[in-house]
Amino acid sequence: MYHLDADSNTPLHRQLYEALKSEIVQQMKVGDKLPSIRKISSLYNLSKTTVERAFAQLYAEGYIYSRPKSGYFVSDFHFEVSGAKVAPSTPLPTPQSYRYDFFPAHLCKEDFPRKLWKRLQNRALDDSLDMGSYHDGQGEAILREAIVEYLTTSRGMVCSSEQIVITHGFSDAMELLAKLLKGRYHYFGMESPGYHVARRAFEAFDYTICNIPVRADGINLEALQDSQAEVVYITPSHQYPTGASMPVANRLALLRHIHKIDRLIIEDDYDSELTYTTRPIPSLQGLDQHDRVVYMGTFAKSLSPALRVSYMVLPRHLLPRFKESYDAYFPRVNIITQQTLAYFLSEGHYEKHLRKMRTLNRKKHNLMLQLFKTHIGNTYTILAQGGGLAILIMPSVPFDWTKFKTRCEAESIKLYFAKERSGGEFEALRMGFGGFSKEALVEAVEVFCSVWRECMLL
Numbered sequence: 001m002y003h004l005d006a007d008s009n010t011p012l013h014r015q016l017y018e019a020l021k022s023e024i025v026q027q028m029k030v031g032d033k034l035p036s037i038r039k040i041s042s043l044y045n046l047s048k049t050t051v052e053r054a055f056a057q058l059y060a061e062g063y064i065y066s067r068p069k070s071g072y073f074v075s076d077f078h079f080e081v082s083g084a085k086v087a088p089s090t091p092l093p094t095p096q097s098y099r100y101d102f103f104p105a106h107l108c109k110e111d112f113p114r115k116l117w118k119r120l121q122n123r124a125l126d127d128s129l130d131m132g133s134y135h136d137g138q139g140e141a142i143l144r145e146a147i148v149e150y151l152t153t154s155r156g157m158v159c160s161s162e163q164i165v166i167t168h169g170f171s172d173a174m175e176l177l178a179k180l181l182k183g184r185y186h187y188f189g190m191e192s193p194g195y196h197v198a199r200r201a202f203e204a205f206d207y208t209i210c211n212i213p214v215r216a217d218g219i220n221l222e223a224l225q226d227s228q229a230e231v232v233y234i235t236p237s238h239q240y241p242t243g244a245s246m247p248v249a250n251r252l253a254l255l256r257h258i259h260k261i262d263r264l265i266i267e268d269d270y271d272s273e274l275t276y277t278t279r280p281i282p283s284l285q286g287l288d289q290h291d292r293v294v295y296m297g298t299f300a301k302s303l304s305p306a307l308r309v310s311y312m313v314l315p316r317h318l319l320p321r322f323k324e325s326y327d328a329y330f331p332r333v334n335i336i337t338q339q340t341l342a343y344f345l346s347e348g349h350y351e352k353h354l355r356k357m358r359t360l361n362r363k364k365h366n367l368m369l370q371l372f373k374t375h376i377g378n379t380y381t382i383l384a385q386g387g388g389l390a391i392l393i394m395p396s397v398p399f400d401w402t403k404f405k406t407r408c409e410a411e412s413i414k415l416y417f418a419k420e421r422s423g424g425e426f427e428a429l430r431m432g433f434g435g436f437s438k439e440a441l442v443e444a445v446e447v448f449c450s451v452w453r454e455c456m457l458l
Contacts, residue, residue, distance in 0.1 A: 004044055012046060013053040020054060024063050024074055034064060034072045099412035100444040104390030105301065106435025111360060112304055113353055117340065120349075124339035131335070137328045139166025139311070140338040146345035147297070147311055155269065156286035157295065159313045165322065168332040169308045170270070170298055174201035176327055177266065177294060177312065181231060185264065189229025191219050193424030195240045195268070198233045207231075211424075214239055218246030221253055231264045237272040237280055241418040242426055243384025243392060251284050259290040264315075266294045271301040273354055276362040277386040291315040299341070301389060302357055303350070309333055309341060361389065364433040364441055371442065375449035379456055389434030392418065394427065398457035407451045413444075 002019035004012060020034070035043075037051045055072060058064045064072045138144070144164035151157040167173035178201050188202040192211035199209060210229040213220045219234050234254075236246035246254075258265050267284045285295040295313035314322060322328055331338070344350050368391055372380060384392035408415055416430040431448075433441055 013050045016054040030076045032074045098414035101414040102432045104430040104432035120343045121340045143338045143342040156282035165312045178205040185230040187228040187230045189232035193422035193426045196421045233266040235268045238387045268296045271388045273302045275387040368433045371445040383428045390432040392428035400455045404455040
C-alpha cells in the first residue's frame with residue numbers, strides 16, 4: 001500500500017510517482033508488471049489523470065515501458081549507476097599567461113572602434129529588428145550587399161549578393177564548403193607549407209590531401225598539374241606562412257589549368273587589406289571568367305577576430321547545391337552582429353577604419369624591423385615581411401635553440417613557429433606585432449633581442 005496524503009503540499013501525482021519509483025527500485029524486478037492505471041485510481045480514490053501523470057513521469061525517466069493492450073512493465077535499467085560514486089574530476093590546467101605574446105594574428109584591443117560599434121549596435125537593436133524569428137541562413141541581405149560593394153571597389157571582384165554566404169569564422173566556412181563539395185570532389189590540393197585549418201577541415205570529411213609545394217612566386221603550378229587535385233586551396237595575395245605573392249601571370253595560368261580540367265579553386269584572401277609596401281594584387285575571383293573560384297574573406301585581421309564573421313563568395317553553379325542543403329536554413333552569425341557590421345560597411349566606417357589600421361600596423365611593422373636591426377644587427381634573416389600582422393625571421397648565425405626556448409619561457413615570452421601550424425620543411429619564427437601598442441612593442445622586442453643575443457653561438 002502507498003501512503004498518499006491529500007493534505008500535503010506535494011501534489012498527489014508527485015506522491016504517487018515517488019511511491020511507485022521506490023517500489024520499482026527496491027522490490028520489483030525487470031519485466032514485472034505494474035498495477036493498471038484503472039486499478040490504482042479505484043484503490044486510492046484518485047482521478048485517472050493523476051495516475052496517468054505519475055506513470056508518464058516514470059515512463060519519461062525510463063523506469064517503465066508499455067506494451068500495447070498489456071500495460072506497463074519495469075524497464076531494464078542499471079540501478080547501481082544512480083548510487084555509484086563519481087570519481088572526483090581533475091581540474092583543467094589553467095593556460096599559462098605570457099607577458100610578451102607575439103601571436104601572429106592579434107590586433108591591439110585599443111584599436112577596435114568600440115564607441116562607434118556600440119552606437120551602431122544600439123541602432124541595429126531597435127523595434128524594427130525581428131527577434132522572434134529565424135533569419136536568412138545565407139546572411140542578412142543588407143550585409144551581403146555591403147560586402148559586394150566593398151569587394152567590387154577594393155578587390156576588383158565580379159559578384160552579386162546572391163553569391164555571398166555569411167559564416168561564423170574561417171573554419172566554419174571551410175567545413176561548410178567541404179561538406180558542400182563532398183561526393184563531387186575527392187582530392188584536395190593544399191599548399192605545402194600551408195594553413196593547417198584548411199587541411200583539417202577537408203581531412204575531417206575524408207578528402208585525400210595532395211600536398212603541392214610553394215615557391216617564391218606561390219604554389220608550384222607544374223606540381224599542381226601533375227597532381228590529382230580537384231579542389232585547390234591557395235593564399236595567393238600573401239601566402240601562409242611564407243609570405244609569397246602570386247604574380248598575375250601565374251594567377252592567369254592557374255585559372256586556365258583549373259578551367260581546362262573543370263575543377264575548383266578556393267582563394268583565401270585573409271589579410272590582403274594589410275599590405276605596407278605595395279598595393280594588393282587583384283583577386284583571382286575578379287580575373288576568373290569561368291566561375292571556378294570560391295572566394296574566402298574575413299573581418300578577423302582587419303576589424304576583430306572576436307566578432308567571428310567571415311564570408312564566402314560561391315560560384316553561381318554551386319548556389320543550387322547550397323540552397324538545397326540543410327545549412328541554408330539557419331543563420332551562422334547572430335542577427336545583431338550582422339546588422340551592425342552592415343551599417344559599419346555601408347556608411348563608410350570600414351574604409352576609414354582600414355586606412356587607420358594600415359597606418360598603425362605599418363608603423364608597428366617598421367618599428368619591429370628597426371628594433372631588430374638595432375638590437376640583433378646582422379644575426380638574423382627576414383623570411384617574410386611587408387604585409388599581415390607578423391614578420392618571419394630566423395637566425396643567420398649558429399644558434400642554441402634549446403637554450404633559447406628555455407630562456408624565453410623564463411622571460412615569459414610566447415613564441416610561434418611556422419612548422420607548428422603549417423607543416424612542410426619551411427621553418428620561421430613568426431613575430432606578431434599587431435597585438436601590441438607601439439610602447440609595449442618596444443619593450444617586448446628589446447627583451448626578446450636580449451635573450452636572442454644570449455643564445456648566439458659566436
